[in-house]
Amino acid sequence: MLAFRTPTRRRAASALALTLAASGLAGSAAAAPAPADQPADRPATRGWFTSWAQSQQSLAPAPLRDRTVRMITHLSQGGDALRIRIQNTFGTTPLTVDAATVGLSTGNAAIDGATRAVTFDGRPTVVVPPGGEVWSDAAALATRPQDDIAVSLSVPGTVTPGRHTYALRTNYLTPAGSGDHTPDVSGAAYTETVDSTYLVSAVDVRNPALKGTTVAFGSSVVDGNGSTDCGPGCTETGTNRRWPDDLARRITTELPRDRQLAVANAGIAGTTSAAACPSSPASADGLDAATRLDRDVLALHGVTGVLYYYGTNDLAYGCDAAQILRSYREVFQRLHAAGIKVYVTPITPRPGYTDQNNLDRHAVGTYVKKWNNCAGTCDGVTDFDQVLKDPLEPNSINPAYDTGDGVHANIAGQQALADYVSLPMLSS
Structure with missing residues (x-):
């Protein structure tokens, strides 16, 4: 039926x-x-x-x-x-x-x-x-x-x-x-x-040889903002250069045939992990992580892992570390109850953050990296903050990876993120 x-x-x-x-x-x-x-x-x-997804948002x-x-x-x-x-x-x-x-x-x-x-x-x-x-x-x-x-x-x-x-x-x-x-x-x-x-x-897709689907779950850097930017005056629309796309290509070329995974993108630009960030334009639409988790992750098929990349908008829209971490724990618990592993990135930098935003960012990052498993609440860490940050100004993006808005990674940055993900971690 x-x-x-x-x-x-x-x-x-x-x-x-x-x-x-x-x-x-x-x-x-x-x-x-x-x-x-x-x-x-x-x-x-x-x-x-x-094998492919784009979450509805409006x-x-x-x-x-x-x-x-x-x-x-x-x-x-x-x-x-x-x-x-x-x-x-x-x-x-x-x-x-x-x-x-x-x-x-x-x-x-x-x-x-x-x-x-x-x-x-x-x-x-x-x-x-x-x-x-x-x-x-x-x-x-x-x-x-x-x-x-x-x-x-x-x-x-x-x-x-x-x-x-x-x-x-x-x-x-x-x-x-x-x-x-x-x-x-x-x-x-x-x-x-x-x-x-x-x-x-x-x-x-029907393919019994696959071992699972990994879902990239987050906001605009997951959604692909910046992935068409190949340099000044250059764009590559339609070339599938988001970091989850690059990760999928790495999987097909680098993992053995008996460890292959699909990758699905559940990113929506402008969304938050926490539900009640004061100035979030998406909160009223039910697009926070917990509210859309069933529809955009759990209703997909064969999901074995989630790459969780949230928090940048939470800070920008007025949430603090305590609110963000409460939302993390709720989502991680529900994913684990469904038998799905969770791999988390610390919040990546923005030059527009206030001092308090950066203190909260540090607190969330410390929690995520504690014991390399979010103090026992997640299954691993993918440190995209380490990849994107400017080594001289760690609260800003490395200029080589910056689209120019200080927030999003360009094509080179997208590839760097994909290259950093541990394939043995995902396929274990």
Whole structure:
């Protein structure tokens, strides 16, 4: 039976076991018994791993009117089948999708080869309630690491879609009133572009050889701000240069075949770990770490580890060390209860911090680095503060890694962060 999830159901409703499509893909993870160490309210998903994600954070600025969207997603790992998640998290009316396809992207709106129809509990149409989400059946599309997958969704009527604001690549729409163009191999009908990702928020691959999915969870430096900056006057939009993307490439080239992991990005710019930072613009939207943990981490599949990179906005928006650490402990406890390891970075520098901000930053960093495991509350430390800080002015970013705003890492800085992560730690 098709499984939906809405905010009022949270963890209990994240049991998203779906019937696989009747095309010979039945009998995979959705029907498998849960491992003994898997909490009862998480789906049995043996062999399925989330390979790409972009967390929804707001509604798009304009509604869709009887048109097709084609969103380009970038896989960290491949498999012999895939499935997609559609969300209506911020919607106030039901969202209908009356056709969906997936296909290998040529790098723009066109498809390399043929599209594959996507179904939901065996049907081509699905209605997602306000605040809800749905995972599709399996689609028999073979993929490899670093493949770009075009997810096409036909949306009838008028609806304002949820989005991830910064896709950091071009996505495509057909004109209003154009109807269903999901089967199109040509990109000719997709005459409009957006720089956000609409409706689709995760892609799973079926690959029993993988050992897990690592989720990068945090704010703008996780989301990718700065990752298009390759120097003065130079940008590389659409080249997947966020540090989680760089980390995924390291995993595929440096880890042995029997230790491979997928990487999913759950970053949202402007968000905080703590829920009640006085001047946070995102607090009212429920985008703090604890509130969105179920939707953006625990509802993904095959998650074995989380890289936790939060705190910079907490300080900037008025939270102190005590508030930040309370939020850390709550989130870490919930992740551990789900059998997921947590690797934490101390808060990285900003030249705009006050003296009190830096005292709080030091207090959080001391806690995170205590015993190299957050005083026993996390599983390891990834010291991105050490990577990014200017050795001469440690409360500022190293100029070689600075986009110029004193906050975000450029492409060189993103690569330096990815290079610092211990792969044996993640794959142990």
